[in-house]
Amino acid sequence: xxxxxxxxxxxxxxxxxxxxxxxxxxxxxxxxxxxxxxxxxxxxxxxxxxxxxxxxxxxxxxxxxxxxxxxxxxxxxxxxxxxxxxxxxxxxxxxxxxxxxxxxxxxxxxxxxxxxxxxxxxxxxxxxxxxxxxxxxxxxxxxxxxxxxxxxxxxxxxxxxxxxxxxxxxxxxxxxxxxxxxxxxxxxxxxxxxxxxxxxxxxxxxxxxxxxxxxxxxxxxxxxxxxxxxxxxxxxxxxxxxxxxxxxxxxxxxxxxxxxxxxxxxxxxxxxxxxxxxxxxxxxxxxxxxxxxxxxxxxxxxxxxxxxxxxxxxxxxxxxxxxxxxxxxxxxxxxxxxxxxxxxxxxxxxxxxxxxxxxxxxxxxx
Amino acid sequence: xxxxxxxxxxxxxxxxxxxxxxxxxxxxxxxxxxxxxxxxxxxxxxxxxxxxxxxxxxxxxxxxxxxxxxxxxxxxxxxxxxxxxxxxxxxxxxxxxxxxxxxxxxxxxxxxxxxxxxxxxxxxxxxxxxxxxxxxxxxxxxxxxxxxxxxxxxxxxxxxxxxxxxxxxxxxxxxxxxxxxxxxxxxxxxxxxxxxxxxxxxxxxxxxxxxxxxxxxxxxxxxxxxxxxxxxxxxxxxxxxxxxxxxxxxxxxxxxxxxxxxxxxxxxxxxxxxxxxxxxxxxxxxxxxxxxxxxxxxxxxxxxxxxxxxxxxxxxxxxxxxxxxxxxxxxxxxxxxxxxxxxxxxxxxxxxxxxxxxxxxxxxxxxxxxxxxxxxxxxxxxxxxxxxxxxxxxxxxxxxxxxxxxxxxxxxxxxxxxxxxxxxxxxxxxxxxxxxxxxxxxxxxxxxxxxxxxxxxxxxxxxxxxxxxxxxxxxxxxxxxxxxxxxxxxxxxxxxxxxxxxxxxxxxxxxxxxxxxxxxxxxxxxxxxxxxxx
Numbered sequence: 082x083x084x085x086x087x088x089x090x091x092x093x094x095x096x097x098x099x100x101x102x103x104x105x106x107x108x109x110x111x112x113x114x115x116x117x118x119x120x121x122x123x124x125x126x127x128x129x130x131x132x133x134x135x136x137x138x139x140x141x142x143x144x145x146x147x148x149x150x151x152x153x154x155x156x157x158x159x160x161x162x163x164x165x166x167x168x169x170x171x172x173x174x175x176x177x178x179x180x181x182x183x184x185x186x187x188x189x190x191x192x193x194x195x196x197x198x199x200x201x202x203x204x205x206x207x208x209x210x211x212x213x214x215x216x217x218x219x220x221x222x223x224x225x226x227x228x229x230x231x232x233x234x235x236x237x238x239x240x241x242x243x244x245x246x247x248x249x250x251x252x253x254x255x256x257x258x259x260x261x262x263x264x265x266x267x268x269x270x271x272x273x274x275x276x277x278x279x280x281x282x283x284x285x286x287x288x289x290x291x292x293x294x295x296x297x298x299x300x301x302x303x304x305x306x307x308x309x310x311x312x313x314x315x316x317x318x319x320x321x322x323x324x325x326x327x328x329x330x331x332x333x334x335x336x337x338x339x340x341x342x343x344x345x346x347x348x349x350x351x352x353x354x355x356x357x358x359x360x361x362x363x364x365x366x367x368x369x370x371x372x373x374x375x376x377x378x379x380x381x382x383x384x385x386x387x388x389x390x391x392x393x394x395x396x397x398x399x400x401x402x403x404x405x406x407x408x409x410x411x412x413x414x415x416x417x418x419x420x421x422x423x424x425x426x427x428x429x430x431x432x433x434x435x436x437x438x439x440x441x442x443x444x445x446x447x
Numbered sequence: 448x449x450x451x452x453x454x455x456x457x458x459x460x461x462x463x464x465x466x467x468x469x470x471x472x473x474x475x476x477x478x479x480x481x482x483x484x485x486x487x488x489x490x491x492x493x494x495x496x497x498x499x500x501x502x503x504x505x506x507x508x509x510x511x512x513x514x515x516x517x518x519x520x521x522x523x524x525x526x527x528x529x530x531x532x533x534x535x536x537x538x539x540x541x542x543x544x545x546x547x548x549x550x551x552x553x554x555x556x557x558x559x560x561x562x563x564x565x566x567x568x569x570x571x572x573x574x575x576x577x578x579x580x581x582x583x584x585x586x587x588x589x590x591x592x593x594x595x596x597x598x599x600x601x602x603x604x605x606x607x608x609x610x611x612x613x614x615x616x617x618x619x620x621x622x623x624x625x626x627x628x629x630x631x632x633x634x635x636x637x638x639x640x641x642x643x644x645x646x647x648x649x650x651x652x653x654x655x656x657x658x659x660x661x662x663x664x665x666x667x668x669x670x671x672x673x674x675x676x677x678x679x680x681x682x683x684x685x686x687x688x689x690x691x692x693x694x695x696x697x698x699x700x701x702x703x704x705x706x707x708x709x710x711x712x713x714x715x716x717x718x719x720x721x722x723x724x725x726x727x728x729x730x731x732x733x734x735x736x737x738x739x740x741x742x743x744x745x746x747x748x749x750x751x752x753x754x755x756x757x758x759x760x761x762x763x764x765x766x767x768x769x770x771x772x773x774x775x776x777x778x779x780x781x782x783x784x785x786x787x788x789x790x791x792x793x794x795x796x797x798x799x800x801x802x803x804x805x806x807x808x809x810x811x812x813x814x815x816x817x818x819x820x821x822x823x824x825x826x827x828x829x830x831x832x833x834x835x836x837x838x839x840x841x842x843x844x845x846x847x848x849x850x851x852x853x854x855x856x857x858x859x860x861x862x863x864x865x866x867x868x869x870x871x872x873x874x875x876x877x878x879x880x881x882x883x884x885x886x887x888x889x890x891x892x893x894x895x896x897x898x899x900x901x902x903x904x905x906x907x908x909x910x911x912x913x914x915x916x917x918x919x920x921x922x923x924x925x926x927x928x929x930x931x932x933x934x935x936x937x938x939x940x941x942x943x944x945x946x947x948x949x950x951x952x953x954x955x956x957x958x959x960x961x962x963x964x965x966x967x968x969x970x971x972x973x974x975x976x977x978x979x980x981x
Contacts, residue, residue, distance in 0.1 A: 097917050099898035101834055116831045123821035131814055134792050138810065143732070143799040150797040153734040162789045163782055170778045173828065178771060180830040185767045200607075225910060227516040235515065235912050260603040261697055263762060263837060267903045272833045274763045276698060277602065278691020281764035298837040298905040300596045302603060303522045306908030370523065372590050373609060402607055 102268065105287050105314075109270035111180045119173055126169075184270075187284040190252030192245065198255075198262030198275035198297065199409065200402060201304035201361060205243045208254070212327045215409070216241045217357050218307050222365065225307075237294040240357070242311035246320035247287050255281045259404060263299035266312055274299055287314040302402070304361050337413045338436040344420070347433060351421025354414045359422075362402065367426040373402065378426040387434055390419055391442050407443060412436040469971055478573075481565035482971065483550045486572050488868070490547030491861075493575055495937070497539030498854075500583070502930050504532040509892075509926040511909055512919050525909035526594035527586060533597025537715065538622045539579050541849065544857045545718040546571075546629045549657050552864065553633060555962035555969065556651045558642025558978045563635035564628075571628035578621035585611035596907060598708070601689035601700040605681045612682065616675045623668040630664035633657055642961070644980035648742070651960050652735065655742050656721030659749045663710045663717075666753075671707040674700065698763050705756035713752045716816075716848060717745060719856025720787060723809045725960065726863050727791055730806035731798030732957035737790040744783035744790075751780050761832045770829050777827035781820065788817050803955075804878030808859035811851055811886055819847030822897065837907075840900025846893045850929075851886075858885070858936070865943050866950030870968030873943040881939060884932035891925025 103113040141147050195206040199215075206213035216239045223229035225236075232238070245251050255264050257275035264283075265272040273283040287293075295310040315323060356365060363369045367378035377383045382390050394415055397405035406415060416436045423430040470476050470485065480486060507528045511519045520528070550568065554561055562568045585592035590609035593599065604612060637658045641650070650658075677700075680686040687693020689700045728735045735741065757765055757773040765773075791813045800806070822844040826832050835841060858881075865873050895918035900906075904915045911919065953963035961980070965973045 097898075098902035098914050099918070101901045112830050112834055115828060116825065116834065119825050119828055119831065123824060127817070127821060130788060130792060130817065134795060134810070134814065137792070137795045137797070138800065138802075141731075141796065141798050141800055143801050147797075147799045149732040149799040151733070152736070152797075153794075154737050154739070158789075158793075159737055159740045159786065163786060166782050166785045170781060173824075174775060174778060177774065177828045177830055181770060181774070182767065184830055184833070185770075225517055227518065231515060231913060233913075236910060237912050260607050261600055265905070267834060270830075270834055272762050272836060276691075276763065278697070279764070295903070296905050296908070300526070300600070300603065300907045302594075302607060303526065305526075306522065306905075306910050373523070 104268040104270055105289060105291065105293060106269055106285055107288075108180070108184055108285070109268060111176075111183070112270040115176055115180055118176070122169065122173065184283075187252050187282045189250060190284055191249045192251045193254060194243070194245070194251060195254045195256070196243075196264050196275065198257035198259075198264065198301065198308075199404065200259050200302050201297075201308040203239075203243075203264070203297075203308065203310060204258075204409070205241075207324070210324060210328070212324060212331060214241050214327075216243065216311065218309060220307075234294065236307065237296070237309045237311065239309055239311045242292065242313040244313045244315055244320060244323050245285075245287065246317045247290055247314045248317065250284055250286045252282060252284045255283060258409075259402070260301045261299050262297050262301045262308070264295075264310055265298045266293050266295035266310055268293040268295075269312070272298060287312075290314050290316055290319075307361070334411060334413070338411070338440060340436075342413075342416070342433075342435050344433050347417045347420040347435070348424060350413070351417035351419075352425070354410070354418050355421050355425075358406070358410065358414070359418060367422070367428075377422050378428065383422050383428050384430055387419070387423070387432055387438070388442070390423065391415075391434060391439060394419055395439070395442060395446075412439040412443075415439045479569070481561070481569050483554050483562045483565070483568065484868075484969065484971065486562075486568050487547045487550030487552075489572055490543045490550060490575075493572070494540050494542075494544035494547060497535050497543070497579065499933065499937075501532050501535035501540055502933060504528045504535070505926060506930050508532060509923040512911070513923040514920065515911055515913055515916050517910055520909070522909045523591060523594060526596075526907070527592045529907055530593045530596055530599075531582075531586065534582065534593070535579070536849075537597060537711070538619075539575070541715045541853045541857070542626060543575060545657075545660070545715070545853075546626075548653075548718065548722070548857070548860050548864075549629075549633050551868065552860075552962060553636055553654055553657060554640070555867075555965065555973060556654050556960055557637060557640060557645055558961050558974045558980065559636055559640035560972065560974050560977075562632050563639055564632045567628050568632055571625045571632070574621050574625040574628075578618045578625065581614050581621075582618040585609075585614050588614070598704060599678075600704075601678060601681065601697050605678050605689055608682070613679065616679050619675045620672055623672045626664050627668045630661035630668075633661040634665070637661075642974070642977040642980050648739070649980060651721070652724035652738070652741055652745075653718065653721035656717040656724075656745050659745050660714050660717045663714050663749055663752065667707040667710045667714075670703060671711075674703045674707065677703070698760070701760050701763060702756070705759045706753075708759065709756040710749070710752045712845075712848070713748060715853045716856075717749070719812065719853050719860075720745065722856050722860040722863070723791065723812050725958075726805045726809045726859050727794050727813075729863070729955050729958040730803060730809075731795050731800050733794060733798040734959075735790070736793035736796075737786075740786055741790055744786045747783040748780060751776060751783070755780065758827060758829075758832070761829045762836050774827060774829040778824065781824050781827075784820055788813060788820070803862075803875060804873070804882055805859045805863035805955075807879065807882045807886075808855045808862065811882070812855045812859060815851030815855070815890075816848055819844055819852060822847065835900065837905055838900035839896040839904045839906055842906045843893050843896035843900055846896070850889050850893065855885075858882075861940070863955070864962070865940070866954040867962060867965075867967050867969055869944050869947075870950055870966075871943050871947035872950050872954060873939055873947065877935065877939045877942075881932060881935050884935065885929055888925050888927075888929030888932055892922050892929055893925070895919075895921045895925075 101116055103110050193208040197204040203216045219238050219240050220236050224231045255273045255275045257277045262275040269285045271283050271285050273281045291314055293312045297308045362374040363377050369376035395407035397403045413436045416434045416439050419434045588611045592611055593615045595604040677688040681688055687695040689695050689697050755777045758777040826835050899915045899918045950967040952966050
């Protein structure tokens with residue numbers, strides 16, 4: 082059956098991909114070799130066992146006048162087919178153990194990146210470099226809802242990929258902020274669960290510059306299928322340039338907090354940030370998905386005192402899916418989102434929350 | 448121990464009531480019955496109803512995955528479907544079907560008049576409709592039903608769960624109580640009610656595998672109950688078993704769950720091993736090869752099932768030594784499983800085979816279960832598992848061991864014993880049609896899942912990139928075919944109950960065992976006087 086499907090589909094069109102790929106690192110190649118070795122061992126055993134069974138089914142039938150034999154036990158063969166598989170297993174275990182030990186050796190890393198899973202996006206923090214950002218899905222809703230043609234990287238594209246240098250041992254410190262996620266990039270053969278409250282280690286050393294795509298692989302709620310992982314490997318020089326650029330941008334972003342914002346500026350930025358950070362639960366039209374994800378349109382909080390609204394966005398609501406965005410987003414984004422929520426979809430409260438208000442709120446809490 | 452029932456006394460008791468004991472009339476027969484055949488029948492019908500319900504949910508899943516993009520359901524509902532499909536199939540379809548077969552066949556196979564604890568038997572069945580009624584009702588509650596996967600990992604199933612999770616927990620408790628009582632009943636029956644002369648090593652393998660399964664159930668269902676109770680405490684009583692913020696550990700949940708979960712997968716397959724070990728010799732007209740080694744292999748599998756649980760958790764970050772231990776222990780399971788497959792193949796070798804429907808399902812069981820075993824061996828290799836874990840490769844693997852494994856085992860048993868249950872032969876042509884449609888549909892549905900999994904498609908996602916599109920469409924077509932075919936099975940069974948060629952006491956010329964010494968259909972009471980086993 083498998084062979085048949087394989088033959089039929091071996092025209093190797095991209096959408097008929099049927100096997101693991103060797104990937105982009107030494108580890109991923111040894112995992113691939115291990116996979117293929119064990120696959121072929123299974124094929125050989127399968128051909129022998131199924132071959133014997135099919136032969137028997139063709140020949141040893143009553144319709145061909147076969148008389149049944151009466152043998153029903155043999156200690157010798159029982160021992161034989163216990164010992165032979167055992168030997169095969171030991172032979173399989175040796176390379177598997179070697180590869181596993183290699184995978185577990187995350188010492189002497191040259192770059193440490195903290196990877197944090199959130200519902201439903203990834204956060205990357207370059208330790209010791211003062212650079213951190215979220216990585217959100219960018220596939221438009223229209224493509225998901227079949228109103229627009231799907232792009233080549235449908236569901237596997239993000240606004241800010243994780244950028245790493247090639248030829249460098251990069252260590253990932255993987256954790257989560259809410260539920261368990263799992264960070265997987267097939268081409269790197271790295272898959273590690275992101276567990277809230279615990280930090281897991283993993284590492285990679287990529288040979289060639291390129292873009293490597295993966296997905297979250299632990300069910301993490303509604304949008305589990307919509308939080309891809311994209312890793313962009315750059316040459317060491319390009320990486321250094323990128324990092325410097327990010328540091329400048331981060332400084333500029335911090336400057337924005339003290340800037341004097343106008344209502345229109347906040348609304349424009351708020352709409353964009355809302356769509357990226359809030360819309361998957363509260364929906365683009367603010368109507369939510371009650372009762373798990375309440376509506377913001379006409380909600381008492383969004384139309385009530387600004388302090389209450391700031392409180393729930395900054396601190397979240399314990400025991401629910403509402404995360405504490407105070408630690409995730411900049412003051413500018415939080416202010417813009419709150420302003421947007423208070424004035425969009427006919428909420429029309431008319432007031433404006435500025436980044437300084439958020440800063441003051443946070444400082445008052447400390 | 449097998450002489451607990453004194454033949455003289457039983458004979459006397461029977462003579463004391465000089466009238467025939469038949470079933471009571473009307474609906475109350477089924478509510479109040481303590482008869483193992485009635486209860487077995489109810490278990491089997493219940494499990495079939497759950498099979499169709501869980502199957503319909505699979506149809507929703509496959510319809511959504513027919514093409515990329517969201518078409519039919521939204522992600523929240525999709526997650527409820529995957530969760531309920533898993534829960535219903537595991538706890539509602541496969542497990543009760545085997546308990547139904549045990550109820551019907553174990554007393555007939557060991558020469559007992561009934562199960563050892565008939566009133567408890569009634570109770571353990573009637574808990575199930577209550578449990579599943581409650582579980583299914585969560586789908587209609589505000590916030591929806593369980594949406595955290597059948598493995599319900601915390602904290603997704605605690606802090607982040609819909610409110611209906613409490614009903615889910617209560618339902619799981621009820622199912623657990625039902626299973627434990629069912630298992631105790633099986634153990635008590637096998638150890639106490641065997642006919643004189645039926646020593647342990649003369650028992651049919653179905654009885655043996657069920658005895659071992661029952662011990663597994665008694666060992667692990669309380670662990671599951673503990674697991675959901677800890678969830679309940681975390682949700683409602685402020686504990687932090689599974690929350691790192693309070694000093695707990697989300698990974699603890701997975702250790703406890705899989706300590707239950709791994710033996711659970713053997714609970715779902717061992718009775719099928721037993722049934723197939725009765726059917727293949729019957730249609731090969733040759734005794735089972737290596738009976739003794741079959742018993743020891745089953746016991747070894749059961750033992751190993753307790754020390755491999757963390758192979759479901761290779762990616763949670765357990766230390767290297769732990770990873771190696773669980774990898775080696777898991778690989779070891781291939782040895783006793785291999786012994787079983789070799790024994791079945793040797794039983795067929797130089798037999799005089801015919802291929803009636805039970806035999807077709809049994810042979811397909813051996814071959815396709817072995818394919819599931821191969822992918823299981825691949826998954827055991829920890830470094831390779833990092834690439835397979837939580838992808839469709841795993842989905843393909845466990846559907847290969849559960850569909851052509853557990854479910855084909857149940858179909859084979861049903862066709863094999865239907866003549867005994869109903870007194871009629873089923874329609875052989877339709878039976879074969881059912882087999883071939885199931886065989887083709889099931890392979891079409893699940894084989895391509897190996898490919899998309901290896902190509903990188905994670906499981907439990909409602910939408911996917913176009914590179915997975917073609918195989919997903921093939922899978923969906925196969926799944927629709929397999930699903931629709933099961934209505935044919937319903938038709939065949941009803942047709943067989945209503946009429947058909949009368950079945951002889953022993954309709955299969957190669958069959959062995961006490962169940963074939965009583966007339967077909969089996970009378971309401973059998974073996975009120977224990978038979979003598981030589």
